[in-house]
Amino acid sequence: MHDPESASAEPPASPSRPALAQLEATREALQTQVNQLERQLARLSHDLRNPLGAIRLGTELLRRGVLDPQQRQVLDHIDSAGERAQQLIDQRIAEAQTATRGDERPRPVALHALVAQCVETLAQAFPGHALEHDRLGEGHCQADPDRLAQLVGRMVAEAAAVATPGSGLIVASIVEPERFRIAVHAPTPPEGEVQDGGGEDRLRDAVRAQGGRLEVMRQTAPSGRTLVASFARGAPMAA
Known part of the structure; x- marks a missing residue:
């Protein structure tokens, strides 16, 4: 009588070469898409940096004029927000460059x-x-x-x-x-x-x-x- 518990377990079938090749091709295609998206984000961040720099320069020029305390406070808030946005843009660019440094x-x-x-x-x-x-x-x-x-x-x-x-x-x-x-x-x-x-x-x-x-x-x-x-x-x- 056949005892299923005493029978040696068969090893799982290994993926065939065509299946492995297809998986590898899919992985490479996905990685390429990710790299392309990262590069697009880096370029978009760079495009945002220039107008942001112009805004911060404008606040600096206005600050050199005669301002009352309320006006100066508003300019300080604008410049602070611009500086924070600049930091986020720089961080986004750095992350994109790190992610794609093997491709670029x-x-x-x-x-x-x-x-x-x-x-x-x-x-x-x-x-x-x-x-x-x-x-x-x-x-x-x-x-x-x-x-x-x-x-x-x-x-x-x-x-x-x-x-x-x-x-x-x-x-x-x-x-x-x-x-x-x-x-x-x-x-x-x-x-x-x-x-x-x-x-x-x-x-x-x-x-x-x-x-x-x-x-x-x-x-x-x-x-x-x-x-x-x-x-x-x-x-x-x-x-």
């Missing part, structure tokens, strides 16, 4: 063309400052173009925050044999009247996170401030 790889980028496109877009976000683009050197560099565009926007916003009202900003893209640089110069009020934009440390961290180095150069005659982000031209920008 540095590639040859025409630096002058990329910066020119950024300047054209930023000119609409900062109508109070005419933007001029200077080019020096020729050739491509290895970079993540989306992250590089985000950095240009942050540098212009920081420069505009300390610039003399109504002054022009000069954005320079520089290609050298071993390095490439992005520089933003802003004329500023006399040194004792310059109001720090408050974002130099955050900007320095952002440049360092991309494998570069930020220099802040100040001059007194005429008064001005120049931000210079420098990267190795051939080395990949860190994720």
Whole structure:
């Protein structure tokens, strides 16, 4: 008589090769969709950063005028909300970059063309400052173009925050044999009247996170401030 309890249990059937291949293909397709969504969110966050920077710059310019306590309190609330929104945007971009760093790889980028496109877009976000683009050197560099565009926007916003009202900003893209640089110069009020934009440390961290180095150069005659982000031209920008 057959005893079902004494019979040796049969091992579960292993998935067939076609089934495994189909599962792997499905997983890769889903991962690709997730990466695409993350990149879209990063680009949307970047697009929001420029008008938000213009709003914060507007509150800064208004604060320099004569205001009663209630008006100043309203501006403080607006600026505080803008700063919080900026932090959330930066966090969203950082999360998207972390999620997609295995998919987005540095590639040859025409630096002058990329910066020119950024300047054209930023000119609409900062109508109070005419933007001029200077080019020096020729050739491509290895970079993540989306992250590089985000950095240009942050540098212009920081420069505009300390610039003399109504002054022009000069954005320079520089290609050298071993390095490439992005520089933003802003004329500023006399040194004792310059109001720090408050974002130099955050900007320095952002440049360092991309494998570069930020220099802040100040001059007194005429008064001005120049931000210079420098990267190795051939080395990949860190994720």
